[in-house]
Amino acid sequence: MMLRPLLLSASLAALAGCATVPPPEPVPVAPVAEAPATPAATAASEHERLFNLFKRSDEESLKRNPLNAIFRGDLRYADRFGDNISDAYYAGERAAAEADLAELATVNRDVLNDTDKLAYDVFEYSTRDTLRGLQPDLLALTAPRPMNHFFGFHTFYPTFASGQGAAPFKTVADYDNNLKRHREFAVYLDRAVERFREGAASGVVETKMTVRNMIEQLDTQVKQPVAESTYYGPIKAFPDTVPAADRARLTAEYRAVIADQLYPALTRLRDYLKADYLPKARDGFGIMYMTGGDKLYRYLVQSTTTLPLTPEEIHQTGLDEVARITAEMEKVKTAVGFKGTLGQFFNHLRTDPKYKTKTREALTQRYYDIGKIVDAKLPAYFSTMPRAKLEIRPYPEFREKFEAGGSYEQGSPDGSRPGVFYFNAYDLPSRTSPGITTLYLHEGSPGHHFQISLAQENEALPPFMRYGGNTAYVEGWALYAETLGYEMGVFEDPIQRFGTLSDEMLRAMRLVVDTGIHSKGWTREQAIEYMLSHSDMGKTDATAEVERYIAIPSQALAYKTGALTIQRLRKKAEAELGEKFDIRDFHAQVLMTGALPLAILEKKIDTWIAAKK
Structure with missing residues (x-):
């Protein structure tokens, strides 16, 4: 899973999945006067007009979404958290998309070179899908659900601002900018409460399970003493560039903003969810049980996959893939001499102590070792290597319980901040080791780290192609990257080969389970049982996966597609x-x-x- 900067708001990003797809139905765009005939138009002149549009659009987007700029190392707007949630924000995003499409229509695509035509097509595709997600009928189904336990600023922002994330802490100005963002974040949290109120009134609500998980996440944060808070992290690691005279002031101000603004806002959100929203949340796990859910899910399926697919088609593809991979698993079981059934072999892999790792430190070292082996093989498969380095870290303990098995956070375009492969060390007795090679290939190299880094380091691309993306391509590449392990020879150990089949099975099961939950009415327990009976996943992992699909419908369909x-x-x-x-x-x-x-x-x-x- 790729941890990207939150594009637009949490709810809209969950809706669009950073995806680009032709709209399922026409999107109204302001009428545009026909461009005057330009017989003298050349590829060079139209290239300039096209890239001026890209530059202007990107610059205006960064002003509206300042956290995205920080991820790029652009600190011009670093004193802002951004709006991300108000009606005015959504209206501004919608107006920007309409203006971009109108200007794009005046560019003579026919005279562009092949590379520019590609950029033209991707920009149009992406902008139309963004605009579709901003139409009132869909926005009414997403804006009132600004966060859930798997996706939202309430879990993203603490890491971002911790001194271990994308926000820089090298100068006094960096520390002061972070204080300003904290104050705006507190405002955002109160606005989120108002959005949840809207949804409670219209029937556009989260599941009770998701709400309980959010309450626990918020409770964990506010129970931390201020000096142990993630938000206090930068104060514990002042760089030499921050003079001693400023440190006392900053320490006092950080204590005050955490205690007097952030914690009260987080507490208000938690208390509202617990006392008022939870009783109104829905019992059914699938989005089909939410007002407008069927319509939203069909849109999400096409937006996430970037293909005109239906939930029914995807469900059948999943069933077919599960059957194919099961046959491959049987071959490995036979090769290692296991005499029982495949289900018994799954249980053997779940329970045998030799497939467990005892400590976070030992698991970290295993990933370091795998990285060295894989990295030595990469030049035979890739002509360009990323400039950004790759770091391997366990998730911070405050967030690990509700995270996936691993994820990737991108580095900076200039390579000065490394990309980070996070792995999950929560409840180690329930986690097994056969899949660790595959996880490195997916989240690290040559998966997300290569794809994200090579794009954003390519300065010849327009910004939206360097920094944008869609889930089907991003996660599809990472899953494809896993299969390169066969050619690289890193799956010669049959248990690690079974591990990669297990990960492939996970992605196939997602097609079945996500569509099962959201279009067929499957329960949480039914989905967990399906995953346990078709794989060697532990119950902790299967539960986290299913709760993820419940929280962010359709996102899991992208990988296999x-x-x-x-x-x-x-x-x-x-x-x-x-x-x-x-x-x-x-x-x-x-x-x-x-x-x-x-x-x-x-x-x-x-x-x-x-x-x-």
């Missing part, structure tokens, strides 16, 4: 190019123009194949 597309395109290229096929060249074609919607990626690969022929 994207990977199947990239795998199919590679097979197509290998078949058509024969000896001319170069794996390094293929990977460059997939990676070096950012996260493309899958239909646009396929068109690009087809063009490349034709040129190579």
Whole structure:
């Protein structure tokens, strides 16, 4: 899973999944006067107009969404948290998308070179989907749910501002800017309460399970003594560049803003959720049980996958993939000489102490060791390596209980801040080791770290292609990257090979379970049992996965959908190019123009194949 900066608001990002897809129904755009005929238009002049549009659009977006700028190392707006939640904010985002599409329509696409046409198409695709998500009918289903236990500023922001996240703490100004953001964050939390009130009145509500989890998350934060709070982290690690004369003032101000503004706002949110919202939250786990849920889920499926798929089609694909992978698992079970059933083999892997890791430190070292082995093999598969380094860390303990097994947080474009692969060390007795090689390939190299870093380090791309993305491509690439382990020889150990089949099974089960919950009415317990009976997952992991799907409908569909597309395109290229096929060249074609919607990626690969022929 990729931890990206929160694009727009938490609710809108959950809605759109940072995705780019043609709208399922027409999106109204302000009428545009037809551009005057420009017979003298050239590729160069239209390129300049196109990239001026990209630059202007990006600059205006950074002003509206200042945290995104900080992730890039751009500190011009670092004294702002941003609005992210008000009606005025959504109206501004909608107006910006309409203006961008109107200006794009005046650019003569026909005279652009192939690379610029690609940029044109991706920008149009992305902006139209953003605009669709901002239409009143969908916004009414997302804005009143500003956060849940898996996605929201209430868990993102503490890490961001901890001194261990993207926010810098090198100067006095950095510390003062963080104080200003804290005050705006407290305002955001109170506005979130008002959004939840709107949803409670309209029937657009979260599940009781999700609300209970949020209450526990907030409770954990406010119970920390101020001096042990994540928000207090920067005070514990003043750099030499902060003079001693400023340290006493900053220490006092941080204590005051945490105790007098952040904790009270977090407490108000917790108390509202506990006393008022929880009784009104829905019992049904699927979004189908929420007012407007069926409509929203069908949109989300297409937006997340970037393909015109239905929940029914995806459910069947999942069932087919589960059957195929089960047959491969049977082969491994036979190869290791296990005499029982596959279900008994799952239980053996869950319970045998030799598949457990006893300490966080030991698990960290195992990931370090895997990283060294994989990194030595990468030059044979990739012509360009990221400048940004990759760090390996366990999740901070305050957030690990509700996190996935692992995730990636991007570094800075200039390589000065490393990318981070987080792994989960919560409840180690329930976690097993067969899948750790696969997890590194997915979250680290050559998965998210390569894809995200190579895009944002490519200064020839317009900003929205360097920093934007869609879940199907981003997670599809990371799942495809896992399969490279076979060629690299890192799955020669049959248990690690079974581990990668287990991870592939997880992504296949997601197609079944996500659609089962949100379009077929599956219960939480039913979904957990399905995952336990078809894999060697421990119950803690299966529970966290299912609760994630409940919280963010459709996001889990992207992985397998994207990977199947990239795998199919590679097979197509290998078949058509024969000896001319170069794996390094293929990977460059997939990676070096950012996260493309899958239909646009396929068109690009087809063009490349034709040129190579």
